[in-house]
Amino acid sequence: MTRHHVSRRDFLKRTTASAAAVTISAPAIAEGAPGRVVVVGGGFAGATCARALKRINPRISVTLVEASHAFTACPFSNNVIAGLRELKAQQFDYKRIEGSGIEVTFEPATRIDTDARTVVLSDVARVPYDRLVLAPGIDIRWDGLSGYTEAAAERMPHAWRAGEQTLLLRKQLESMEDGGLVVISAPANPFRCPPGPYERASLIAHYLKTRKPKSKILILDAKDAFSKQSLFLAAWKELYPDLIEWVPLSKGGRVTSVDPSTNTLTTEFGSHKAAVANVIPPQKAAHIAAVVGAANKTGWCPIDPVTFESKLQENIHVIGDASIAGGMPKSAFAANSQAKACAAALAKLLAGEKPEEPKLINTCYSLVAPDYGISVAGVYEPRNGQLTDVKGAGGVSPANAPRSARQLEANFANGWFKTITEEVFG
Amino acid sequence: MKRIYCLAALAVLFASTSAAPAIDVAPAGAAACSGCHPMSRAVETPFTRLTGRNPADIVTATQEFRTGQRPATVMGRLAKGFTDDEIKAIAAWYAAQKE
Numbered sequence: 342m343t344r345h346h347v348s349r350r351d352f353l354k355r356t357t358a359s360a361a362a363v364t365i366s367a368p369a370i371a372e373g374a375p376g377r378v379v380v381v382g383g384g385f386a387g388a389t390c391a392r393a394l395k396r397i398n399p400r401i402s403v404t405l406v407e408a409s410h411a412f413t414a415c416p417f418s419n420n421v422i423a424g425l426r427e428l429k430a431q432q433f434d435y436k437r438i439e440g441s442g443i444e445v446t447f448e449p450a451t452r453i454d455t456d457a458r459t460v461v462l463s464d465v466a467r468v469p470y471d472r473l474v475l476a477p478g479i480d481i482r483w484d485g486l487s488g489y490t491e492a493a494a495e496r497m498p499h500a501w502r503a504g505e506q507t508l509l510l511r512k513q514l515e516s517m518e519d520g521g522l523v524v525i526s527a528p529a530n531p532f533r534c535p536p537g538p539y540e541r542a543s544l545i546a547h548y549l550k551t552r553k554p555k556s557k558i559l560i561l562d563a564k565d566a567f568s569k570q571s572l573f574l575a576a577w578k579e580l581y582p583d584l585i586e587w588v589p590l591s592k593g594g595r596v597t598s599v600d601p602s603t604n605t606l607t608t609e610f611g612s613h614k615a616a617v618a619n620v621i622p623p624q625k626a627a628h629i630a631a632v633v634g635a636a637n638k639t640g641w642c643p644i645d646p647v648t649f650e651s652k653l654q655e656n657i658h659v660i661g662d663a664s665i666a667g668g669m670p671k672s673a674f675a676a677n678s679q680a681k682a683c684a685a686a687l688a689k690l691l692a693g694e695k696p697e698e699p700k701l702i703n704t705c706y707s708l709v710a711p712d713y714g715i716s717v718a719g720v721y722e723p724r725n726g727q728l729t730d731v732k733g734a735g736g737v738s739p740a741n742a743p744r745s746a747r748q749l750e751a752n753f754a755n756g757w758f759k760t761i762t763e764e765v766f767g
Numbered sequence: 768m769k770r771i772y773c774l775a776a777l778a779v780l781f782a783s784t785s786a787a788p789a790i791d792v793a794p795a796g797a798a799a800c801s802g803c804h805p806m807s808r809a810v811e812t813p814f815t816r817l818t819g820r821n822p823a824d825i826v827t828a829t830q831e832f833r834t835g836q837r838p839a840t841v842m843g844r845l846a847k848g849f850t851d852d853e854i855k856a857i858a859a860w861y862a863a864q865k866e
């Protein structure tokens with residue numbers, strides 16, 4: 342354990358030399374102590390934050406608590422579903438993070454004792470903290486859609502947390518007969534990755550177009566509008582005419598119940614029997630957020646936009662999908678950007694200094710086809726207690742761009758995944 | 768009592784060394800650029816590196832992205848979110864980064 346980065350001998354030598362100063366007063370102790378930070382969740386938000394903290398101030402002791410030894414990334418998992426990529430390319434381990442002076446504990450955090458400032462792990466092991474970062478991502482709301490249980494997800498995959506679910510959906514598409522109906526149910530806002538369902542529909546269409554051209558995709562949506570909508574709709578017309586049908590809320594798109602025994606999705610207007618059903622259900626901040634009392638009645642965690650400190654729990658900071666980050670969407674890009682800003686604020690707070698106002702960026706690339714990329718971008722800053730879009734900045738790729746620009750953005754999308762996973766896990 | 772003594776001694780140790788390496792907190796916005804422009808040399812992507820660069824080049828490029836003078840897929844949309852002062856601070860910080 343390399344908690345203090347000072348060998349015992351060095352420590353003794355130096356403390357003897359300054360023995361006269363040992364009667365130091367209490368406030369000075371607080372100023373001089375570098376502090377202990379525990380990060381719960383080693384995804385895009387948590388792993389980034391742990392590393393950024395160590396880089397800013399190597400003397401801060403950083404412990405990362407992560408439930409799993411291997412991380413499976415969701416960005417580009419739609420390519421896996423469409424047979425364009427293998428799941429292995431999505432998987433990362435924590436070796437490099439462990440090698441950078443961060444203690445990684447592979448156990449789920451089950452509870453947090455906020456009075457004792459201690460994270461309780463499953464085997465009753467405890468990790469004390471001065472400041473806690475919660476970055477646990479999402480959970481499915483298993484009570485959010487009638488009929489959609491964990492067992493139902495084995496027949497009607499959500500594939501909204503990458504891994505087995507991703508492979509299950511891919512396998513179902515591969516074994517579907519030509520002419521089959523693929524139904525995707527998209528949830529109301531907010532949810533992880535707002536353009537994700539539509540990128541998924543696009544890449545499944547890309548697969549069906551050549552392999553099973555008589556098939557169709559029906560998107561049943563609980564919304565009347567979605568991210569990059571006009572770009573997606575225009576591209577579908579161009580690339581996949583008559584292959585994808587989108588049914589918005591106002592046309593009866595909202596799925597009210599599902600029946601896994603018949604693979605049927607029911608809306609207020611009728612029922613659809615699917616050959617392959619991809620149910621993207623309502624979501625909430627992962628369980629631990631509610632356990633510690635950092636989530637409000639929406640299921641997500643309100644935060645201060647400068648420090649990311651929970652508005653409900655002192656000394657607990659929430660980043661990534663679990664947080665309510667104002668105008669920022671729930672994306673890996675945003676999670677990474679928030680994590681770095683949060684690390685800067687934590688380093689300042691632990692040093693007894695005032696955190697600076699951050700400025701954040703989000704960019705979500707989507708692939709409509711492997712060589713056709715589009716993006717939505719935003720710049721954010723704290724305003725009126727919220728992370729707010731900087732006016733005049735951001736927006737989506739131009740509607741009238743030539744195919745060469747779409748090709749460029751597809752290249753940048755691939756490059757982005759490499760940059761970000763290198764920064765987080767490399 | 769012994770534990771308090773140790774803590775105090777530790778505090779002295781850190782207080783005495785803390786003056787030397789100042790906490791390197793990047794200026795607002797700088798950390799967000801590395802979501803695309805890699806800090807690490809170990810990765811090959813179509814994005815350029817900003818580390819160790821002449822800061823004037825980064826400032827000029829960003830200003831040209833903002834006005835649309837320089838063609839861009841995404842930088843035009845992002846550059847519009849930053850003031851000249853912010854970009855100058857970001858460029859100076861990247862210039863000072865080794866890797």
Ligand SMILES: Cc1cc2nc3c(=O)[nH]c(=O)nc-3n(C[C@H](O)[C@H](O)[C@H](O)COP(=O)(O)OP(=O)(O)OC[C@H]3O[C@@H](n4cnc5c(N)ncnc54)[C@H](O)[C@@H]3O)c2cc1C
Pocket residue numbers: 381382383384385386387406407408409412414415416417418419448449450451476477478479500501502533534537627629660661662663671672673674675676704705706707
């Ligand atoms: C199909 C799809 C496509 C996507 N495409 C993109 C894209 O192109 N670009 C983009 O920016 N974003 C994309 N996203 C969104 C992106 O995946 C998420 O926004 C991102 O993963 C959020 O990061 P996070 O750290 O908050 O959560 P996660 O990455 O989910 O990490 C949370 C971690 O916390 C751990 N954890 C949870 N609870 C505990 C506990 N109690 N104890 C210990 N560990 C715990 C989990 O094991 C997990 O490793 C996509 C998502 C999907 C579903």
